[in-house]
Amino acid sequence: MPSGEDPTRTPAALLRAVAEFAEKAAGLRDAADSLTRGAQRQRESRVADSERRHARDEAATRERMAAEFARARTAAQNAAEELLPEPSAPAGLLDAAEYVGLGIATHAGAGGRADQSVRVPAPVPLLDHGNLVIAGAWDDDVGGLVRSVVRQALERSGPGQVAIRGIDPGLRAVTSAFAPLAKVNEDLLPRPAGTGTDIEQSLAALVDDIRQTVDTFQGRRTTLGELRRQTGQPVGGYQLLVVCDYPQGFSEDAVRSLVSIMRQGPACGISTILQYDPRMRCGGTVDDQSDTLVELGNVVAATSGRFEPGWLPGWTIQPPPAADLAPAVTRIAERAKAAEAPHIDFLELQPRLPLMSDSSAERLVATIGREGHEPIEIVLGDDREQRHNILVSGAVGQGKSNLLMVLVHSLAMRYAPAELEMHLLDFKEGITLEPLGPRPGSRSWLPHARTVGLNSDREYGAAVLAHLVEEFDRRAALIRSYGDDLLKYRRADPSHVLPRIVTVIDEFQVLFEADDEITERALADLERLARKGRAYGMHLVLASQTLSGIISMLAKQDGIFAQFPVRLALKNSPSESRAVLDQENTEASRLRYRGEAVVNLESGSAEANRRATVAWADEARLRSLRERVCARVGDSVAVPVLFDGSAAQRISGAVGRLHELRGRQRAGRAARVALLGTAIDVGVPAVGFALTDDHGRHLAVVGAGDSRYSGAANGGGNQAVGAVQAAAVSLALQHPARDCEFVVLDLLPAETSDTLGVDALERTLTRLGAGVLRLGRTKVDPYLRKLPGMLEERQAGTPGSSLYVIGLGLDRLRLSREFDLSGGGAATPADGLHALLKHGPPVGAHLLAWWSSVRVMNEHVGLEAQDTIDGILGLRISGRDVQDLFGPLVTWNPRGPRGLLHDRTGGEPTTIVPFGPITEDDVRALTAEPWDA
Numbered sequence: 001m002p003s004g005e006d007p008t009r010t011p012a013a014l015l016r017a018v019a020e021f022a023e024k025a026a027g028l029r030d031a032a033d034s035l036t037r038g039a040q041r042q043r044e045s046r047v048a049d050s051e052r053r054h055a056r057d058e059a060a061t062r063e064r065m066a067a068e069f070a071r072a073r074t075a076a077q078n079a080a081e082e083l084l085p086e087p088s089a090p091a092g093l094l095d096a097a098e099y100v101g102l103g104i105a106t107h108a109g110a111g112g113r114a115d116q117s118v119r120v121p122a123p124v125p126l127l128d129h130g131n132l133v134i135a136g137a138w139d140d141d142v143g144g145l146v147r148s149v150v151r152q153a154l155e156r157s158g159p160g161q162v163a164i165r166g167i168d169p170g171l172r173a174v175t176s177a178f179a180p181l182a183k184v185n186e187d188l189l190p191r192p193a194g195t196g197t198d199i200e201q202s203l204a205a206l207v208d209d210i211r212q213t214v215d216t217f218q219g220r221r222t223t224l225g226e227l228r229r230q231t232g233q234p235v236g237g238y239q240l241l242v243v244c245d246y247p248q249g250f251s252e253d254a255v256r257s258l259v260s261i262m263r264q265g266p267a268c269g270i271s272t273i274l275q276y277d278p279r280m281r282c283g284g285t286v287d288d289q290s291d292t293l294v295e296l297g298n299v300v301a302a303t304s305g306r307f308e309p310g311w312l313p314g315w316t317i318q319p320p321p322a323a324d325l326a327p328a329v330t331r332i333a334e335r336a337k338a339a340e341a342p343h344i345d346f347l348e349l350q351p352r353l354p355l356m357s358d359s360s361a362e363r364l365v366a367t368i369g370r371e372g373h374e375p376i377e378i379v380l381g382d383d384r385e386q387r388h389n390i391l392v393s394g395a396v397g398q399g400k401s402n403l404l405m406v407l408v409h410s411l412a413m414r415y416a417p418a419e420l421e422m423h424l425l426d427f428k429e430g431i432t433l434e435p436l437g438p439r440p441g442s443r444s445w446l447p448h449a450r451t452v453g454l455n456s457d458r459e460y461g462a463a464v465l466a467h468l469v470e471e472f473d474r475r476a477a478l479i480r481s482y483g484d485d486l487l488k489y490r491r492a493d494p495s496h497v498l499p500r501i502v503t504v505i506d507e508f509q510v511l512f513e514a515d516d517e518i519t520e521r522a523l524a525d526l527e528r529l530a531r532k533g534r535a536y537g538m539h540l541v542l543a544s545q546t547l548s549g550i551i552s553m554l555a556k557q558d559g560i561f562a563q564f565p566v567r568l569a570l571k572n573s574p575s576e577s578r579a580v581l582d583q584e585n586t587e588a589s590r591l592r593y594r595g596e597a598v599v600n601l602e603s604g605s606a607e608a609n610r611r612a613t614v615a616w617a618d619e620a621r622l623r624s625l626r627e628r629v630c631a632r633v634g635d636s637v638a639v640p641v642l643f644d645g646s647a648a649q650r651i652s653g654a655v656g657r658l659h660e661l662r663g664r665q666r667a668g669r670a671a672r673v674a675l676l677g678t679a680i681d682v683g684v685p686a687v688g689f690a691l692t693d694d695h696g697r698h699l700a701v702v703g704a705g706d707s708r709y710s711g712a713a714n715g716g717g718n719q720a721v722g723a724v725q726a727a728a729v730s731l732a733l734q735h736p737a738r739d740c741e742f743v744v745l746d747l748l749p750a751e752t753s754d755t756l757g758v759d760a761l762e763r764t765l766t767r768l769g770a771g772v773l774r775l776g777r778t779k780v781d782p783y784l785r786k787l788p789g790m791l792e793e794r795q796a797g798t799p800g801s802s803l804y805v806i807g808l809g810l811d812r813l814r815l816s817r818e819f820d821l822s823g824g825g826a827a828t829p830a831d832g833l834h835a836l837l838k839h840g841p842p843v844g845a846h847l848l849a850w851w852s853s854v855r856v857m858n859e860h861v862g863l864e865a866q867d868t869i870d871g872i873l874g875l876r877i878s879g880r881d882v883q884d885l886f887g888p889l890v891t892w893n894p895r896g897p898r899g900l901l902h903d904r905t906g907g908e909p910t911t912i913v914p915f916g917p918i919t920e921d922d923v924r925a926l927t928a929e930p931w932d933a
């Protein structure tokens, strides 16, 4: 009983009061009745002299007794209602059905007259307090009572907090009405045990659970409910054992277990409803023990629909009328599904240390949650414990993102960026990590993060791992001579500061989804880091919803998971639980609410399970923490590099690279590069295609120009046009002397050409000082006819300024060979195109063009100019076209805002994120940039 509580109001006292008041009321009723009968007799014997006095006394006594009766009955009812309050709101997570109602207890009153009866609700103690024994043969009424009690136990307890364990040798299927619970969580309603060994095993498991709970009591005399109230946490979970047809199917061992369960279970959260047929005798110890069992619960005798409570002799209980359970069970299941942990404030949980004051030389420590009163700390890199990597799993929506945020921020609070760096990668479509990357106008990123990858591509994941392996090699060279011991290295010289590196990869299984070279590389790198990274202060945190799919593949890597001794498992299916913990360990499937986790520091071995509630990563709190951290480190730490696989890349975001390229031109060096997008790589540099004066230096963008990925800000701009725009604009900026001319062959449908971005291109190039000639449909042919002559002039004289012929929507170009009647050999448009392709680059003329169809492009290029376009950027094209353009061995699936870029003169095709169509913001940013400062 919590201190300060009125001892007369405790549940047990109230229950006693119900019985006492009810008994008193019934007694008064009887007494009043006999008084009435006495008066009647007196009236009949006509004792004349005292009749009048007697009548007056009788009336007064009767009145007094009626008042007392009413008081006692009200007191009994109030006490019962206090035990069984009408639920005004759904039960909170910490609530437990300490009492359930069996129905209305009735005392018939003298003479059995209905108007003389006393009726009070009949509460009976259950979770935390006791067991219920129903002594009588099974029948529908007994079944109805059992179901009613189970339903109340579920409704009056926290959502998902009570699991039902059935023992049902006679196939009464009394718990089948609650089947929807099993869909939420198999552990809430497993199949009932029906045979001898099953019964023994499931009772033995309960005895085990009792032992474990007793351990958490640490010698204190308490109950699970009390522990939960004290800690404010739904520690452990309640179980309701429902035994039908006892002692059928019970061995001596099973009975012994049941005795233990009924004796010690209630305080440890396991209560029993035992339906026991006293006529069934099994002989020997089983029968002896049965008598003991009856003493371990409140007994209700059941005979043909009549229920008599053992604690109120002479009374009967009228159970509630049978009702359709389905709507209630649906509600119960829905609430169980939505249950979430009571919020543990992240900041309050963290140890009181000055911000970022700890050294990571020996280890990293993160505080992630609580087990009852105890904070849960995860230690990484400690040489003695050898725990260096973490595996995290949890079904969708069970709190994995929250847990990762807690882990990352707990580390960030403790260590300065000089002591700890992080790489944070997310392969799922989500926004969890987004706040940790830089954002315009807010200094609330995570300075410890070196890279933040959102919606990452597999290529990006592999690139991060490759980058880490390079760092691994660099560190190996530094630390090897110190016996591969980071601590020794750091202690040898105060200048030897080397931050530990924690790499968090959410949904890491995506990396290994295909049987390809990326998987091969990523796996090799991951294995190397997992096995040896520890020596150089490099740690991995791999998280996944579905480990079971890849576990066999990773098992082939010589047990790579053995390198992940720390297992953090949120609620999941039994098979996922086995995958993340251990073949024998299904504890994660038994978790009851979002944010509850199995913390296992021994590679998932069942004995090492601890159940914890993870702290609540409230974003507002975390943001203010990050703001403090950002303010503290100031500009001493570089801003993390953000890779957002779902975001369109902008040419205006590549000004750094453009300055560098422009600087090279001013220095008179190197070829110009038509920038096309960003590489899927750490550091995300802008990439493109170099336009030297060698033959073949033309660029074709091929494939459907999707507008889905360009964003609303682009007014439906087209991705293919966007790539060509970026190429053109970047080239214009590489002509500091403005010695360039752009001829735009605009073959896009007239009504969409402006919205598709031709207008924006023309404006931007003009504002950057380049000459632009935009030719509409009717002017394209004449221009192409003139081209061969223009190129010959360039060949004859000095080429002068560069000429970039920009072809947009070239599929609409009609290049049918005209029959030349004059026989004079005047150039056709096809001749113009072919002349440009074959002879352009050495005289500074290049084609940058978009065809949506590979077939049409091939037709246009024809045999004459075959293999004269070295640069290909493939967008949405078929697998067949991929092989046609990039080679028979290349497989690539067009997806999202991605393109496959290939310079046919060398190297492998690489996936890039093409720059999106130029927006007004881009134009503003590019024209405002001090290019020649």
Ligand SMILES: Nc1ncnc2c1ncn2[C@@H]1O[C@H](COP(=O)(O)OP(=O)(O)OP(=O)(O)O)[C@@H](O)[C@H]1O
Residues within 6 Å of the ligand: 340, 341, 342, 343, 344, 394, 395, 396, 397, 398, 399, 400, 401, 402, 403, 430, 545, 594, 595, 596, 613, 614, 615, 616, 617
């Ligand atoms: N430790 C916690 N304490 C309280 N509530 C929690 C906790 N963890 C999770 N929750 C609840 O569960 C919800 C889902 O959590 P979270 O987004 O972390 O799940 P997830 O497993 O990452 O989901 P998904 O994989 O679908 O993104 C939260 O919005 C919150 O309501």
